[in-house]
Amino acid sequence: MTKIKLTIEYVGTNFCGWQSQPSRNSVQDAVEQALGKYFDCEFVRVYAAGRTDVGVHAKGQVAHFVTDKDVNCYKLCLGVNLALPDSVAVTHAEKVPDQFDARFSAISKTYCYRVYISSTRRPLLDTDHVQLYRPLDVDAMRKASELLVGTHDFCAFQKTGSNLKGTVRTVNSFDICQTDDVIVFTVNGNAFLYNQVRIMCGLLVEVGKGKYSLQDVQTMLNGTKLKFRTLPAKGLTLEKVYY
Amino acid sequence: MTKIKLTIEYVGTNFCGWQSQPSRNSVQDAVEQALGKYFDCEFVRVYAAGRTDVGVHAKGQVAHFVTDKDVNCYKLCLGVNLALPDSVAVTHAEKVPDQFDARFSAISKTYCYRVYISSTRRPLLDTDHVQLYRPLDVDAMRKASELLVGTHDFCAFQKTGSNLKGTVRTVNSFDICQTDDVIVFTVNGNAFLYNQVRIMCGLLVEVGKGKYSLQDVQTMLNGTKLKFRTLPAKGLTLEKVYY
Structure with a gap:
């Protein structure tokens, strides 16, 4: 399994915040759907450094996910961004050690x-x-x-x-x-x-x-x-x- | 007659540029319609310092118009902005001498x-x-x-x-x-x-x-x-x- 750290920028205006909601109108939903599409699999769960409220923006939100697929981080950025709406983009992706956690490793x-x-x-x-x-x-x-x-x-x-x-x-x-x-x-x-x-x-x-x-x-x-x-x-x- | 100088800020993304078009989707159309609404009259023609192309933004476009109405510039700003779409606002209004021309007086x-x-x-x-x-x-x-x-x-x-x-x-x-x-x-x-x-x-x-x-x-x-x-x-x- 590979653990990937994503840096994510978004305009929060039209989202219900970071965290996944039944309405599916969250940034998390958008990122998970784009990753699912990129990896051609059913579901990828991402874990963020923290929730942002409805309407709040991010220049450097961080999230991690794990995958058993082979990952080229540069291609991942480009591919996932193609599947994301204009208001969200992955600005950086890198492989991180297993013990990294977007939320709990944050200083x-x-x-x-x-x-x-x-x-x-x-x-x-x-x-x-x-x-x-x-x-x-x-x-x-x-x-x-x-x-x-x-x-x-x-x-x-x-x-x-x-x-x-x-x-x-x-x-x-x-x-x-x-x-x-x-x-x-x-x-x-x-x-x-x-x-x-x-x-x-x-x-x-x-x-x-x-x-x-x-x-x-x-x-x-x-x-x-x-x-x-x-x-x-x-x-x-x-x-x-x-x- | 009173001549008024307007300073106008706009996000050009969804406009066909400054200049009035048959589609009515120009910034000029939006400003003229808002002035017409504010003055409760059929038509107010505005003259800008210069056209901006489709998609170009302005922080300080300048335009003038003349009116025979009594004008309070502060109230004009607030009132016209209420009638304008979110992507356009009059940021300043002032009375100017008759010989002022938004285009030809520009240095x-x-x-x-x-x-x-x-x-x-x-x-x-x-x-x-x-x-x-x-x-x-x-x-x-x-x-x-x-x-x-x-x-x-x-x-x-x-x-x-x-x-x-x-x-x-x-x-x-x-x-x-x-x-x-x-x-x-x-x-x-x-x-x-x-x-x-x-x-x-x-x-x-x-x-x-x-x-x-x-x-x-x-x-x-x-x-x-x-x-x-x-x-x-x-x-x-x-x-x-x-x-």
Whole structure:
């Protein structure tokens, strides 16, 4: 048996997320169907580094699968991509040792959240950026993001209704970069709670608006949830998984 | 009568170009229909800085129109955008003096041509970038682009079959910027021949591949057309019109 690691890029707009669903409209379904077609067999199960939500994009999702077929990784990429819809592509394939696991071998993940500041829609940015209407104080957001870096109990940074017990996570880095009217939040962490990245970026946006202070960020880190909107999925991209 | 200058952003993918067509599937048609709806009148004619071809995008197309209605430019933007499809938006509107003309008052235009280097498709870049398969020699392309800057007879840089008499144009600047696997060509000029930007960038790509030399660029500037493919429309974006 051969184990293959795939790096996968996708525009999440028209998918119900990574994970396979009865509707079959997930990225996982698309990849499994394309592999099945390529290998001319009934079913290939792929295992990803992590699920991405409905509407979330990926530049570097990673998944593995095993096969008893002889695999040429270069040909595999080209062949599978022919069978995939335009919004998904395998950008890299390589043979990996048996003990590699896309999910459990992952050391950390980097996500980007992208916004643009404009009173009007921006069609060229619309696929993977979220529109915000007023300028943000980027310096204040940077100071607040520094508080999020480190190992904390992020229990107040998960989707309402989540009842996960272990909510301690480590954020390794948090960068905020502004170019003209586009602001990109780049966060790397060992693992994230459900909606954690979107909630962290949403809190920073409130800080950038002047609605919340550094003290309020600390309050959230102490476990008290503050009220603000979770940012939409379409601004979020899984950029890279580190092994 | 009031004259209004509009700045318009669009994803050209699903349009037959800027200019109105019997099919009504042009950006101009979309803008005119939206203005008609906003002003609740039968027809508003808009005049653009220049046509863009089928599939070409714009971040900063400019157009003007006249109206006898009272105009609040901020409300106009919001209202017209509600009537436009998602792929088009008016990003700015302002009152301009009567003598302003979107086409004839323009001093220069900046276009970007975007490519990415990858052996596989890249769905997140696909809308406004063109895939190239092998690395390019960016230094060689930069040297070649310097030859194109200035006032030249660009007769060999227009679409085959064009029979324009005056083919002297001025390229004010030509920048090539590489970030990871993305290369952006940015060119500013007073005016361009039909397909000139795509042909110039196509020639530079051939130089980057090592197929053509600086001497070959000079040969083209001397009026002899060399053989290479005109790059696809979807990599081209009209970035800005200067007045």
